[in-house]
Amino acid sequence: MDIILLGPPGAGKGTQAQRLVERHGMRQLSTGDMLRAAVKAGSPVGLQAKAVMERGELVSDEIVSALIGEELDALATGQGAIFDGYPRTAAQAKSLDAILAARGRTLAQVIELEVDEDALVARICGRYTCANCGKGYHDTFEQPKVPGTCDKCGSHEFKRRPDDNEDTVRTRMGEYRAKTAPILPIYEARGIVARVDGMADIDNVTAAIEGIIKR
Ligand code: ADP
Ligand code: AMP
Numbered sequence: 001m002d003i004i005l006l007g008p009p010g011a012g013k014g015t016q017a018q019r020l021v022e023r024h025g026m027r028q029l030s031t032g033d034m035l036r037a038a039v040k041a042g043s044p045v046g047l048q049a050k051a052v053m054e055r056g057e058l059v060s061d062e063i064v065s066a067l068i069g070e071e072l073d074a075l076a077t078g079q080g081a082i083f084d085g086y087p088r089t090a091a092q093a094k095s096l097d098a099i100l101a102a103r104g105r106t107l108a109q110v111i112e113l114e115v116d117e118d119a120l121v122a123r124i125c126g127r128y129t130c131a132n133c134g135k136g137y138h139d140t141f142e143q144p145k146v147p148g149t150c151d152k153c154g155s156h157e158f159k160r161r162p163d164d165n166e167d168t169v170r171t172r173m174g175e176y177r178a179k180t181a182p183i184l185p186i187y188e189a190r191g192i193v194a195r196v197d198g199m200a201d202i203d204n205v206t207a208a209i210e211g212i213i214k215r
Contacts, residue, residue, distance in 0.1 A: 001026075001108045002100065002108055003213065004086075005083065007115060008173055008180075010120040010169070011114075015205075020213075024213075027075055028084055029082065030084040031059075035064070045067070048063065054163060056169070058175050061089055064092060088180045093186050107192065108213075109192050109194060110193045112193060112194070112196065125169070126140055128160045130155050131159045132150065132153050132157060133152050194212045
């Protein structure tokens with residue numbers, strides 16, 4: 001089963017994708033993570049993407065769609081994909097259709113996480129991840145059980161994203177409103193959109209998503 005998690009920056013897509021991976025053995029395909037890895041590696045894609053990401057603007061459709069195609073090819077047979085942060089434009093949505101069709105895959109569900117914009121700055125500015133395994137945390141809303149120690153891998157090193165600051169967040173939200181939210185009607189017309197209250201507690205959001213994918 002392939003699903004898209006859709007929602008503005010900080011809506012909880014990565015948090016919920018990590019849970020789906022653990023519970024169902026699905027694969028999280030986050031174009032943001034792929035681009036950050038490219039920036040870190042200093043690859044040609046990374047060099048092109050770095051400044052764009054720092055500004056909070058969108059990287060070119062061609063680059064991200066190529067990354068998604070490569071990652072899908074690396075999936076195990078029968079493994080479901082969770083698209084996290086992709087597609088973000090109408091052109092990417094069109095590419096995804098072609099990418100899936102070429103591989104005999106179908107999109108089962110688009111799950112939209114509905115959130116109040118006012119809450120997003122606080123969510124994003126408090127976000128951090130384990131530097132070793134990538135598990136996501138929040139200064140207030142999702143702290144490690146033992147302070148300073150990752151629940152998942154025991155590491156004591158954590159990191160924050162350079163684009164998780166208030167200025168960039170506003171640009172990222174603007175990009176979402178202008179370019180990403182308008183792709184929802186494409187999927188609504190296919191009858192595959194389900195909405196979840198992304199303002200609920202993390203566990204309750206997970207429960208709502210589980211209810212959708214089991215039906
Ligand atoms: P996205 O991937 O959509 O940008 P994240 O999953 O990284 O968002 O979530 C952003 C931050 O908000 C993280 O620090 C995460 O721990 C926290 N968070 C996620 N979901 C919730 C929620 N339902 N309530 C409160 N905080 C949340
Ligand atoms: P994210 O990790 O999803 O918050 O993405 C971080 C940044 O990476 C975004 O602000 C964009 O600059 C870039 N990015 C990630 N995914 C995409 C995408 N599908 N299309 C264009 N740019 C993207």
